[in-house]
Amino acid sequence: MxxxxxxxxxxxxxxxxxxxxxxxxxxxxxxxxxxxxxxxxxxxxxxxxxxxxxxxxxxxxxxxxxxxxxxxxxxxxxxxxxxxxxxxxxxxxxxxxxxxxxxxxxxKNLIRGSFVPDKTVQDMRKYNRRIFDLNEDLTYNSNKQDAALQRCGFRLSNYVSRVNGKSYQKCVRAIITGITDPEELVKLIHGKTLRKYGRNIIKDAVTGDFHQADICLLKQYAELIGVIERQIEECRNALISMCQEHFPKQFKRLQSIPGVKERAASAIIAETGADMKPFEKATNLVGWCGLKPRNDISNNKVKSNRTTHGNRFLRQILIEISWVASRTRKCFFSNFSYVQCTQRHKNKMKIQVAIARKLLVAVWHMLTKDEDFIDVYLKRLEKQAEWQNDLQALESLLVG
The missing domain is CATH 3.30.420.140 (YqgF/RNase H-like domain)
Structure with a gap:
């Protein structure tokens, strides 16, 4: 001592x-x-x-x-x-x-400090976590707006996939301006929806009993949603500009991962920073994020294998990336998801968590070694194509 x-x-x-x-x-x-x-x-x-x-x-x-x-x-x-x-x-x-x-x-050196990033990354975290909060507010107010329309008998949300879609929002804006005639509202609906369910059903769905109080409340909800969307865009632009200013190489490198674009790359940098020195191994980063399964085994019986607590903001963005990556054609993650879910019949949600963990391990190696993402599945396909070409060339020589 x-x-x-x-x-x-x-x-x-x-x-x-x-x-x-x-x-x-x-x-x-x-x-x-x-x-x-x-x-x-x-x-x-x-x-x-x-x-x-x-x-x-x-x-x-x-x-x-x-x-x-x-x-x-x-x-x-x-x-x-x-x-x-x-x-x-x-x-x-x-x-x-x-x-x-x-x-x-x-x-007595009995405690170990937690990871605290520098001030630049802390400012980026403020923008990133504000975006998460605003998205929750946006979902809440969109649902409240739909509930107000449902009370009036407006049932279009039963036939469209999203309440923030173009057709739905066009109808909301028309109702706010005083246009409540079903014949006029049905003209604002996308033709694909009309062909799928029929014009008469959609017309009945947009028919409602709107009072002045309902229109006033819908206007307030629309204004509030517009303010939230504007603030989300401001925070997103500020976060991306900070990434491009302070971490341009890492920001561009992370976008080479399937499913990762500007928003996802900026969120990863904001939560972890571009320096992986605080995390000695990839498993340390995975455990800090909360994507590491518990090892709760007693008497050869697994009591729990649920993931641990960790950085929920990073975990949420990684799960979103995993859904996109699992749907990206000809990449390692989509092939992994297909094999595990379709051929081995494993739970799809658990596979998304496994993909998120693999994504985070790839992020650690990329930022530690200053390398772009290498898709082993594509490499395998390229080798198979080379072997087939060599085989065809050999067969042509033997035939000749």
Missing amino acids: DKDRIVAGLDVHKDTIYLCVMDNTEAVIFAKVYGTLTPDLELVCSEMVSHGVTEAAMESTSTYWVPVWNALCESMSLKLVNPYFIKQLPGRKSDVKDAQWIAECLL
Whole structure:
């Protein structure tokens, strides 16, 4: 143990911060309670530096740790610790001595810090996670708009695949402007839908009893949906521009994966960063994301093989990519999905999780080795084509 080592433990709450500074003999040399306002954080930093603190650790309490981290990260080495792992360590722990316990665990090297990206990637995360929140709001308000139309007897959503489709939205805009005649509304429906279900059925579906209150509410929902869509586009453009500015090579390289376009590539970079050094192996990245199955076996019986908890934002975008990749013709992932689901009759949802895991492993290797995606299935097809050409050439020589 370093003789000059001085560490600090921080117990961060919404309104207070408990600080405990310890030396290498495990003696408490300073302990104090602070507020959480910006001047208080500056005071915490200055007093920790004055006591010679070089290392500090804190629990990841909601979002309250973020301003504390930003105030201290340039002055000392910091570790952000999952509270679950702190609780698993042996020893007594109370609310009063949380900070002392964290400092003691840090001094004995019993805790390992979580992955915290740099400020650029953190800003990208803000845009990316805002997009997820806005998409949830968009789905919620679209469903509320459809429910308002259903109360009026407007049943077009029973016959179209999406409520944000062109035909559906044209009808909504027409109703908002006061056009409620079924003969006029049915003209806005795509011909494919009319041919599939029949003009009379669609006409009955768009026939409704619309009052002024209903039209007013539909107008409000339409305006709110428009604002959400505009904000999604703004966040998406800002995120893509940051990727092109700070990580142009990695951003372009990730788009060589089947199913990955600008939105997916920007989300992957925003959640993981372009540097894979925090993840020693691909399995570490997979476990951090939450795509690694549990190994819960007792007495040769599998109790659970469900995936673990992890970064839900990265996991969600990878699952979306896996659905696209499994439908991309002549690629490894579509061939894997076909073999596992059709020939071996495995659960399709579980196969999508397996594909997402393979995608994340490929991302780790691509960003670590600075290589584009190599599709082994296409390589195999190319070799088979070469063998067939050589065989045909050999047969022609033997016949000649």
